[in-house]
Amino acid sequence: MSDNRGIAYKGPGKVEVVDLEFPDFELHDGPGVNPANVGRQLPHAAILKVVTTNICGSDQHMVRGRTTAPEGLILGHEITGEVIEVGPGVEFIQKGDLCSVPFNISCGRCVNCKERKTEICLNVNPDRPGSAYGYVDMGGWVGGQAEYVVVPYADWNLLRFPDRDQAMEKILDLTMLSDIFPTGYHGAVSAGVGPGSTVYIAGAGPVGLAAAVGAQLLGASAVIVGDMNADRLSQAASFGCETIDVSSEDPGQGLARILGHERGVDCGVDAVGFEARGHGHGAAEAPATVLNTLMDITKAGGALGIPGLYVTGDPGGIDEAAKEGSLSLRLGLGWAKSLSFTMGQCPVMKYHRALMAAILADKVQIAQAVQATVISLDDAPAAYAKFDAGAARKYVIDPHGVTGKAQALA
Incomplete structure (x- = not known):
């Protein structure tokens, strides 16, 4: 069995669960990776065991064949996970931290990031300002609809939940912090x-x-x-x-x-x-x-x-x-x-900390509002089809079964 699996776009209307290389601290060549990003070293990154990763309408645009996404692209930009390894350049994020991952990839160093415009970071995508995991023309960062994923600039990008047990109790609300709620x-x-x-x-x-x-x-x-x-x-x-x-x-x-x-x-x-x-x-x-x-x-x-x-x-x-x-x-x-x-893209980091506080204080129930429905990684292709047909649900993939909430799809 592979050390990692994920959801790949295989052409209009088709996604598959495929075997993947386990992530490391380098951006490797692959579908959609800008040549200028191949070999990029990531000493500032963290490797996460994915706890939840959501199917987004933006993913659905690609799966319908309505973008120029290449076949083989690993999907998924809505990620929540546990840190299992950090690079030598990571100072504050630690192994065991449970974190939300903003779908915008940003460096924290450029002028746009310093002005809180993290949706148009200048340093992570050679194609144009702004980047995201598992998305067309976004630099080629591997998507998070997988068992494991690498997150660059971890100290900057990751939103650490203050209490792991409390976070797991509210994980279906907190998983929405990576994208749709902000x-x-x-x-x-x-x-x-x-x-x-x-x-x-x-x-x-x-x-x-x-x-x-x-x-x-x-x-x-x-x-x-x-x-x-x-x-x-x-x-x-x-x-x-x-x-x-x-x-x-x-x-x-x-x-x-x-x-x-x-x-x-x-x-x-x-x-x-x-x-x-x-x-x-x-x-x-x-x-x-x-x-x-x-x-x-x-x-x-x-x-x-x-x-x-x-x-x-x-x-x-x-x-x-x-x-x-x-x-x-x-x-x-x-x-x-x-x-x-x-x-344009939402600058997730502008909002996610305050929205996390609202969730933890029971001021909002976003999971209930969007009908969060937990599924296994293997059921993701069926969930894509149901979502495309208009299901009034937000499908949340639990690759490792850690939430205990997964439902089998008919």
Whole structure:
């Protein structure tokens, strides 16, 4: 048996559990690794035994064949794990620490990191600013949907949980700190959500639900979630959100019904991204729909938070423009209404410590909100298929069975 196993992308619609090399303190050649990163030495890294690692909608974009991800890429950027070995350059992180891993890989040394813009670190990806584990065009860092993974710049990147026993009791909440909870929260923050705000969140997948939880934490008076998936809308309603089924109701009409006026919302969040569909029953893909709708229904002077993923290369785009990430946006409307836009990766380290404290203090139950469902590594391919079919769940892989919560998938 191999010393390590992980989930590999094997072409559109296909993932497999494969044998992997055990991680060490060097970045080796492999699928998606930038040649300039091959042989990169990692004395500042830690090797983690993965405790939980989650399936993300961003992973699903790749698995659908909607990016330029190479076959063989090891997936997974949402990682929580136990440190089992540290490199000679690691000073503070120790063997046995239980830690959350921000999905952004950052060095802590460049000007962007020093300005808390860890999502666009300048030193970890030769392709462009910003990097992540197991993701296309992100430098080639091996993904964490595996039994073991290496984390560079460990003293900087790892968020150590203060009490191991307490952390394991709340592990399904804490596993969301690596990405979707900070990402959803960032969407709400960048949309300007505050006490008394009204906010419309497009998309009731895990990030949209996390944005809704974030908006509630920030004091929103009305959190309204739109989607076409009845199960996901029901999940949003289960923790106090208003909902709009955009397959049967126009978002603007739905907002008027809920709010009692046609002035629109204070804040808008796009938790859908580039695979958006139009509104109405059986609507086809129309990637600019969500952004144009948000510009229409957000009040003048408002803001849009855009944590939904947009890519520069989409082989499955509906036209040549969409294949390179060019969309038909109503920028004139946005300009006329003086709207603000914030997009890009979430700078996880800006938020994760405070959100960890909220979880540990029982101020939020993010796992319940997104229906966290624990599975084994071997069941990950089946979970990808269920998630792609619209399951209203957040699948959490437990590669070593340490949580004792894994469910067999039918």
